[in-house]
Amino acid sequence: MSDILEKAKTIEDYIIKFRRDLHKNPELSGEEYNTQAKIMSELDKLGIEYQKAGNTSLIATLRGEKSEKTIALRGDMDALPIKEEADVDFKSQKSGVMHACGHDAHTAMLLGAAKILAGMRDKIAGEIKFFFQEGEETFSGAKKIIEAGGMDGVDACFAMHGMPELETGYFNIEPGYRMAGSDTIYVKFEGISGHGSAPHRAKDTIHPACTFVTDLQGIVTKNIDAQKPLVLSVGKFVGGTKANVVAKYSELDITMRYFDSEVREKAHRAVKRHAEAIADAYELKVDIEIDDSTPSLYNDEDLAELADQSAAKVFGKGQNKSISKYMGSEDMAYYFQHAKGVYAFIGYKNEEKEAVYFPHHEKFKIDEDYMKYGTALHAQFALDFLKNSSNLISK
DSSP, X not given: OOHHHHHHXXXXXXXXXXXXXXXXXXXXXXXXXXXXXXXXXXXXXXXOEEEEETTTEEEEEEEOSSOSEEEEEEEEOOOBSOXXXXXXXXXXXXXXXXXXXXXXXXXXXXXXXXXXXXXXGXXXXXXXXXXXXXXXXXTOHHHHHHHTTTTTTOOEEEEEEEEEEEETTOEEOOSEEEEOEEEEEEEEEEOBOEETTOGGGSBOSHHHXXXXXXXXXXXXXXXXXTTSOEEEEEEEEEEOSSTTEEOSEEEEEEEEEESOHHHHHHHHHHHHHHHHHHHHHTTOEEXXXXXXXXXXXXXXXXXXXXXXXXXXXXXXXXXXXXXXXXXXXXXXXXXXXXXXXXXXXXXXXXXXXXXXXXXXXXXXXXXXXXXXXXXXXXXXXXXHHHHHHHHHHHO
């Protein structure tokens, strides 16, 4: 058992208590003001300097005796607009808002790592930044920390997410793509309204828009390499105003998930081409807007190897379990555009504690025993990276 895990165990009650307080008092993306205040109070006690960023984010900095390289560790803080149905003593006290993705635990684990590392300054061969980040659920928080200069001088970055595919005590760290990129596509068809009894005198948009919806899956199967995943899902369809009025407008909101940038560009062109072709066929106008929510997340090979070694010190050998990459998205990928990075999945599954639900479920629970491992992994990886950074950065 590593010394760092032993240190994490000594502050386990502190980590759990902090997490439960956040769970009882959740705050939505960009509104994490009380969460920010609580973290600042703890950082003040630890003597760790920090600056505010964005609406509610914090960039905390811990400098060792030798400032050669810099690593950034990130924990997200925001909750979701979900009414909690989990049976826990520390249930959300804010109706309709819940920490259903485990960000309360992520924040507490990162704070626990800061507490451990603050007592080891003489062993830190560089600089460690702690990103307490707002707005991961809206893919906005990472950008704000970057805009505030958080990634300036950073050589590597690291984060983690608790997941129910893995039992407590197991982790997953693999090189390559681990989470998908995400774009939101807005398509608006415009026709000519008229009476429902005489559609030939108008230009209906609902039928063409429905044709477009069914046509989208043809893009996935006929335009894209079958070995390169692409997901196109229509999440919102609004058209018309009344049964006997031909719909002048029909609007669609589409989420797109991908890994490969070439797939992304092909899909963008295909969606535009198909929408314009259908609009032309039915003599309509069409407007297409694409919002690039977040890029795909790719684990650097060298850092993934080092992180696996760090995790083995914490979890023990043989605890790295392979799991499939996720089509879900993470704005951690924005940090990876500025420095190499690695993202770990940490197991919290425990059927006896009903900690089995996937994130965003109203009965979401975690096995709090997993938090000491996450705390220790943050600290262990930071120390190992700074110790080995000269070899890793030069590759």
